[in-house]
Amino acid sequence: MPQQRPKRQRASTKRSRTGCRTCRVRHLKCDESPTACRNCTSNGWVCDGYEVNRLPRPTEIVKSRPSLPQAPVESGFRWAITPDEKRCVSFFLHRTIPSLTSYYDSSLWQKLVLQMCYSEPAVYHAVVALSAINQDLERNGIPIPGSESGSTWHGFALEQCGRSFGLLSKRHILQDPQLREVLLVCCLLFVMLELVCGRFDDATAHLQSGLAILEELRNQRLLQGLPLVPIEESLLEAFLHLESQAMHHGLVASPLQLEAYSPQFGEASHEFQTLRDVVQVLNPLTDAGFAFLARCWSTPDIEVLERYAELHTEQHQILSALNQFNLDFDRFRKQFHHKHSQKERRGTDTAYLTYLNMKLACKTALCSKNCPLPGSFTRECVELLSVALDAMNKLGERPLMTIDSAICPALFTIAARCPDYSVRWKAIEALWAWPHCEGYLNSRLTADVATEQMKQEMRCIWTEMKMTGSSPPPGLLFETQKGVTSVWIEGAWLSLEPNQELIRSLGTVSSAHSWACVKASGILS
Numbered sequence: 001m002p003q004q005r006p007k008r009q010r011a012s013t014k015r016s017r018t019g020c021r022t023c024r025v026r027h028l029k030c031d032e033s034p035t036a037c038r039n040c041t042s043n044g045w046v047c048d049g050y051e052v053n054r055l056p057r058p059t060e061i062v063k064s065r066p067s068l069p070q071a072p073v074e075s076g077f078r079w080a081i082t083p084d085e086k087r088c089v090s091f092f093l094h095r096t097i098p099s100l101t102s103y104y105d106s107s108l109w110q111k112l113v114l115q116m117c118y119s120e121p122a123v124y125h126a127v128v129a130l131s132a133i134n135q136d137l138e139r140n141g142i143p144i145p146g147s148e149s150g151s152t153w154h155g156f157a158l159e160q161c162g163r164s165f166g167l168l169s170k171r172h173i174l175q176d177p178q179l180r181e182v183l184l185v186c187c188l189l190f191v192m193l194e195l196v197c198g199r200f201d202d203a204t205a206h207l208q209s210g211l212a213i214l215e216e217l218r219n220q221r222l223l224q225g226l227p228l229v230p231i232e233e234s235l236l237e238a239f240l241h242l243e244s245q246a247m248h249h250g251l252v253a254s255p256l257q258l259e260a261y262s263p264q265f266g267e268a269s270h271e272f273q274t275l276r277d278v279v280q281v282l283n284p285l286t287d288a289g290f291a292f293l294a295r296c297w298s299t300p301d302i303e304v305l306e307r308y309a310e311l312h313t314e315q316h317q318i319l320s321a322l323n324q325f326n327l328d329f330d331r332f333r334k335q336f337h338h339k340h341s342q343k344e345r346r347g348t349d350t351a352y353l354t355y356l357n358m359k360l361a362c363k364t365a366l367c368s369k370n371c372p373l374p375g376s377f378t379r380e381c382v383e384l385l386s387v388a389l390d391a392m393n394k395l396g397e398r399p400l401m402t403i404d405s406a407i408c409p410a411l412f413t414i415a416a417r418c419p420d421y422s423v424r425w426k427a428i429e430a431l432w433a434w435p436h437c438e439g440y441l442n443s444r445l446t447a448d449v450a451t452e453q454m455k456q457e458m459r460c461i462w463t464e465m466k467m468t469g470s471s472p473p474p475g476l477l478f479e480t481q482k483g484v485t486s487v488w489i490e491g492a493w494l495s496l497e498p499n500q501e502l503i504r505s506l507g508t509v510s511s512a513h514s515w516a517c518v519k520a521s522g523i524l525s
Helices: 021-025 038-043 083-102 107-119 121-140 152-173 180-198 198-222 231-248 275-298 301-306 308-339 342-363 376-392 407-417 421-431 443-468 499-508 517-520
Strands: 477-481 484-489 492-495
Touching: 083 107, 083 121, 107 121, 107 180, 107 231, 121 152, 121 180, 121 275, 152 180, 152 407, 180 198, 180 231, 231 275, 231 517, 275 308, 275 342, 275 517, 301 308, 308 342, 342 376, 342 407, 376 407, 376 421, 407 421, 407 443, 407 517, 421 443, 421 484, 443 477, 443 484, 443 492, 443 499, 443 517
Parallel strands: none
Antiparallel strands: 477 484, 484 492
16 A cells, blocks of 8 residues: 655744734734834834734633624725724624614615725724724623723724724825715714713714714805705714704704704605605604703703793694604505515614604603603503513614614603603613613613602602601502611612712713703702
8 A cells, every 4th residue: 555645734833912913914923023023124014013902812702792703704905904803894794783773774884884994994993993892892781981991892992993093184184085974984983982881971072073074064065055965864864863862961062954954844744655764754853852852851940931932832843743744654654564574664663663752752841840740641651661662572682782762762751751650660671671872872871860860759759758648659668777768669679879879970971960861850969
């Protein structure tokens, strides 16, 4: 028999995980010389520096945690990318985009941002940063303000943001005509990153930068006699929606006025043919409703009475427009529901939930904040809770973050205002059960604020009971042990002691005192 040749063994060297970026994208062993490695200097390459934070190897990730997507990243980048960045882009494709489009399909994420990620290095690094944060939060949960993370993922994301900022500065120097759209997409990604990390002040600063760019573009177009801002429609809508949310969180700038995206308060009906048609009419109404609610909730009751005629007129306009929308929307659902895909049906349910919540919130916006709503609103709150829970159950894999806001505001409306405390508690439990962010609405923080507001009302009830000897409201039972009073509600005891962790958390946000929900509840008073 012929003698078998011994198998050739490939020489291998242990690659360093802390080498310079240039050597790692070229798959070379780096000598890690200070400032610039010898590989780069001897070959005439630009040494792209050393990264302090490297992502943990996939084998180092605890198996019980969500696994990274294994599908390869598509080719098409005009620059070399590191293995860590490749993992983040893959995660963005297979996990982050589906999360951001959970309620509705969006050309913003499924087309614009994705295309720019492959063509614009600044957007690419911002995408990698958001994806790294997304992966960390899937493992460790959504934080509340003030709970800084020292994880490797956050450090890696910070370095990626720095790269994005540096590239934007270079583009700015070159006066690139396409710079504005690149800046807007990066601003949007930075806003989302800061929001899911609980850094509301930083998110608002990025948002204001983006709105300033849009305002400058609008003014330029007006001077030229041109009607519209030359920006992708879905990108513009995202900024307008975030702006309406930010008005509840301390944003005091004048709203960006764009005629084409203003709410339609007339009596004209709409012939909706697609879910996109529905959303294009609903979004401006929702944004107008958010702005109206922010003003009402932030204004003391005595001032609401002084401005009642003005506010009531605006309330009537919004409610009339919502009523017309519902008539058109109802025809659309009856005509096209059987033709829709499962996701389109889910989107239709989300739009209906948004309409129901905005109608109830606006109807009660001028009611006193110092006493519960009249019992006549309980039925509408119960209906809204049922629709919200049904929408949650239909989501399947619940997203970590979205820009669209539907479930969080609906549950907060119930949790903060419903006359029936047992219904309010069910809404709070639903918020706790699904930690996520819908733009500025952090479900965990929203639940904590609503709980504190309810506890304040419970303390007033308990004080009155002691003074007058009256009985507690139906479904409530009070008990005091060792100087601590608790209330029995929906099968659980709730201590009426203030949540000091929440107060400390809000204390780390400079704008928290001006948040509409905080001012309405008096938590920091």
